[in-house]
Amino acid sequence: MTSDDGRRRVRIAIIGAGFGGIGTAIRLRQRGYHDFLVFDRGTQVGGTWRDNTYPGCACDVPSLMYSLSFAANPDWTRSFSGQPEIWAYLRRCVDRFGLAPHLRLRHEVTAATWDDAQRCWLLDTSAGRYRADLLVAAGGPLSEPAVPALPGLATFTGEVFHSARWNHGLDLTGRRVAVVGTGASAIQFVPEIAPVVDRLTVFQRTAPWVLPRVDRPTRDWERRLYRTVPGARRLARAGVYWGRELAATAFLRPALMRSAQAVARRHLRAAVADPALRAALTPNYTMGCKRVLLSNDWYPALVRPNVAVVPHGVAEVRPGSVVAADGTAHDVDTIIFGTGFHVTDLPLAERITGRDGRTLAASWAGSMRAYRGTSVAGFPNLFLLLGPNSGLGHNSVVFMIECQIDQLLGLLGHLDRTGAVAVEPTERAQRAYVARIDRKMAGTVWSRGGCRSWYLDATGRNSTLWPGYTWSYWLRTRRFDAAAYRAVTPAPPVDAGVRGRADR
Numbered sequence: 176m177t178s179d180d181g182r183r184r185v186r187i188a189i190i191g192a193g194f195g196g197i198g199t200a201i202r203l204r205q206r207g208y209h210d211f212l213v214f215d216r217g218t219q220v221g222g223t224w225r226d227n228t229y230p231g232c233a234c235d236v237p238s239l240m241y242s243l244s245f246a247a248n249p250d251w252t253r254s255f256s257g258q259p260e261i262w263a264y265l266r267r268c269v270d271r272f273g274l275a276p277h278l279r280l281r282h283e284v285t286a287a288t289w290d291d292a293q294r295c296w297l298l299d300t301s302a303g304r305y306r307a308d309l310l311v312a313a314g315g316p317l318s319e320p321a322v323p324a325l326p327g328l329a330t331f332t333g334e335v336f337h338s339a340r341w342n343h344g345l346d347l348t349g350r351r352v353a354v355v356g357t358g359a360s361a362i363q364f365v366p367e368i369a370p371v372v373d374r375l376t377v378f379q380r381t382a383p384w385v386l387p388r389v390d391r392p393t394r395d396w397e398r399r400l401y402r403t404v405p406g407a408r409r410l411a412r413a414g415v416y417w418g419r420e421l422a423a424t425a426f427l428r429p430a431l432m433r434s435a436q437a438v439a440r441r442h443l444r445a446a447v448a449d450p451a452l453r454a455a456l457t458p459n460y461t462m463g464c465k466r467v468l469l470s471n472d473w474y475p476a477l478v479r480p481n482v483a484v485v486p487h488g489v490a491e492v493r494p495g496s497v498v499a500a501d502g503t504a505h506d507v508d509t510i511i512f513g514t515g516f517h518v519t520d521l522p523l524a525e526r527i528t529g530r531d532g533r534t535l536a537a538s539w540a541g542s543m544r545a546y547r548g549t550s551v552a553g554f555p556n557l558f559l560l561l562g563p564n565s566g567l568g569h570n571s572v573v574f575m576i577e578c579q580i581d582q583l584l585g586l587l588g589h590l591d592r593t594g595a596v597a598v599e600p601t602e603r604a605q606r607a608y609v610a611r612i613d614r615k616m617a618g619t620v621w622s623r624g625g626c627r628s629w630y631l632d633a634t635g636r637n638s639t640l641w642p643g644y645t646w647s648y649w650l651r652t653r654r655f656d657a658a659a660y661r662a663v664t665p666a667p668p669v670d671a672g673v674r675g676r677a678d679r
Contacts, residue, residue: 248264309597462620
């Protein structure tokens with residue numbers, strides 16, 4: 176249906192076709208909601224797992240947990256799945272649940288503005304204009320690559336790209352490559368490219384903690400069992416889940432990290448004989464303060480004769496070289512950034528404008544805050560997936576996404592029951608919730624671990640992670656807390672059938 180101003184009307188608009196957007200679409204259809212669209216700038220679905228195609232890209236959460244519980248896949252081929260398999264899984268979900276009619280690919284949302292008079296969101300996209308009663312922001316925190324503004328980078332005469340925008344047209348054979356960053360992406364692609372490049376220089380600002388990756392192929396009999404006995408798959412998934420939850424205890428009580436650190440040090444000693452290099456690769460902060468990495472081939476790659484580790488950040492870039500903070504210059508013809516993403520300064524927040532005319536970014540003023548990580552005061556009918564303080568350092572974010580989708584369904588049910596046109600959390604409820612989060616965060620390794628991580632925002636606050644067990648988040652989100660919200664009424668006249676639940 177089209178409104179008087181030429182905008183296509185839809186009840187629910189979802190931004191992003193990754194795990195969050197696809198999971199939301201599946202659950203909406205399962206609950207009888209069909210008046211929704213999923214917008215994505217890409218030509219295919221998949222989000223992070225569509226965009227990150229660098230060599231060796233894989234998940235560091237076991238496959239059984241890194242999948243939607245209501246879209247089971249009994250056929251994962253490994254304990255930890257690679258990017259192609261995860262991406263294929265998400266595409267199959269679209270076909271399996273009939274989501275194609277709801278997709279609007281090549282539709283980048285350039286602006287979303289709350290119209291308080293009409294009680295709806297006005298969306299501008301690269302391929303049309305829409306209005307929606309409710310907006311779900313499912314773009315995800317790992318969607319916008321972060322490239323540091325290095326002095327002289329524009330003067331570099333060689334090839335430059337970010338790992339999330341891998342240049343597959345460039346043959347790295349025989350090239351002199353600089354890798355900037357030693358995070359979760361770099362430890363996967365460095366071992367893949369090290370054997371083919373002429374020389375590889377890895378610029379490490381801070382050494383990561385690295386544990387062995389306990390990965391193996393899934394046996395044929397296991398896959399047959401999971402296909403024929405769903406309860407066996409659910410039991411295996413539960414085992415993975417509770418094992419990960421047990422590990423969370425050390426993140427919440429940093430003193431318990433000592434045993435895991437001992438395992439990581441043994442892992443390092445077994446692979447790196449050179450004491451100077453081993454010292455450079457040994458972290459000087461408590462494990463967990465930064466993201467814990469899993470790899471069996473990272474350290475072996477760094478001891479190759481054609482690989483050098485520079486234990487310093489980059490000071491500047493020259494036309495044919497990269498200069499480290501210690502003043503040493505390294506001749507290179509290719510720079511690959513493994514520098515992560517805009518997590519605490521989401522670009523999408525600049526495009527969402529709330530009830531008082533302020534953008535979400537302006538409202539946050541450098542530190543993201545939301546009630547239960549999903550709703551923000553001043554932004555009626557805006558729902559965030561993996562919003563502030565709902566990321567994880569120990570378990571699967573897909574579990575958190577499912578908890579939040581249940582919250583969304585509760586919100587929709589509340590609107591249907593009460594006839595309210597929109598809701599938003601009260602300032603009081605949001606402040607109290609955020610204050611509790613900050614108090615809980617104070618004792619965790621993310622606050623006391625002695626490092627500066629990408630979990631922290633520009634103010635120094637950890638606005639990214641959930642400071643607790645995921646089951647405790649589930650308890651808080653399994654019911655919609657109407658008392659924490661204010662209703663926006665009365666509703667303006669609307670065409671019959673535009674609002675409401677379809678196909679009850």
